[in-house]
Amino acid sequence: MSVLExxxxxxxxxxxxxxxxxxxxxxxxxxxxxxGPNGAGKTTVFNVVCGFYQPSGGSIRFQxxxxxxxxxxxxxxxxxARTFQNIRLWNSLTVRENxxxxxxHRLAYHLWGATFRTAAFKNSEKEAGKVADKMLEILGLTAYAHEYPKNLPYGLQRRVEIGRALSVDPKLLLLDEPAAGMNPSEVNDLIELIHWIRKQFNLTIWLIEHHMRVVMSVCERIKVIDFGRAIAEGTPNEIQQNPHVIQAYLGEDDAA
Known part of the structure; x- marks a missing residue:
């Protein structure tokens, strides 16, 4: 069965x-x-699929x-689960608290339990802490557990955001321009991380990215959109050679 349709x-x-x-x-x-080029509608697609916007038409089926x-x-x-183009971490909370x-969203208590610190509250908080500690260890972030995200290098902040998404145990992970703002060394680390988490967590991943080295290094299939409409789909090699894609990115006319 398809994960997403x-x-x-x-x-x-x-x-x-x-x-x-x-x-x-x-x-x-x-x-x-x-x-796709800037303004092509990529993030809007993600926002509709994730429920931030409601579609004006069409259907979305997940599992x-x-x-x-x-x-x-x-x-x-x-x-x-998803990450965002602009990192959205709670900078007033530590990495572990994030x-x-x-x-x-899945803890087994409500306001009453939190107010009176019931057994359900304590057990749920303990379980959340276990998941967080495991994620810190898996992603090599244990040393930064009590740091505030704003004090970390950009690449580590992105790793924390990805870890936060992985903490909800997703079946499908959406990454919205994870390489944005990264230096070449951080991009190399990101490519390795994406390959690793896919294998480690047995994940299906859908990626938006402008950094072509990332796209061509990790993606098996690529969909290209321009002005909100799909213009191509294929393997990385096919997309690199597609004249419609070249025109959309470089602005060449058909006669060129």
Whole structure:
């Protein structure tokens, strides 16, 4: 069964069609890239799939279930996690606390339990801490557990954000421009990390990225959109040679 099926997806903002007739099926275990020029609609696709925006048309099925209309936390609870183009960590919390907070959508207590520190509260907090500590160890972040994210190098901040997404035990991980703002050394580390987490967590990954070395190094299949519409799909080698893709990125006319 496919992990994700997006059919005829459309998103309109006022008179602007940001995404138009977008279709994509992602099979279990795949690592798929979504690329296109700035403003092509890539992040809008992610935002619609994750429930931040509601589609103007089309369908979205995750593990066979219709998820259109679900709020973002409900989508996450079903096993679809994401990172953001601009890192969104809680800088007033430590790295470990960031990883704990990501699990609160599934903890077995409510306000009453937190107020009176019931057994359910204590057990849930303990379990969240165990998951966070395991993630810190797996991602090599244990030494930074009590640091605030804002004090870490950019590459480590991105690793924390990915760790936060992994803490919810996702089936599908969406990475929105994870290499943004990274230096060459950090990009190399990121490529290795993506390969590693895919194998370590047996994950299906959907990636938006402008850094072509990342895309070509990790993706098995790539979808290209421009002005909200798909213009190409294929292997990295096929995409590199596709004249429509070259035109979209370089602005060459058909006669060139």
């Amino acid at each position: 997006v059919s005829h997806l459309k998103r309109v903002f006022g008179g602007l069609t940001a995404v138009d007739d977008f279709n994509l099926t992602i099979e279990d275990g795949e690592l798929i890239g979504l690329i 066979g279930q219709d998820i259109v209309g679900l709020r973002p936390h409900k989508v996450t609870a079903k096993g679809l 990883l704990c907070v990501s699990q609160y």
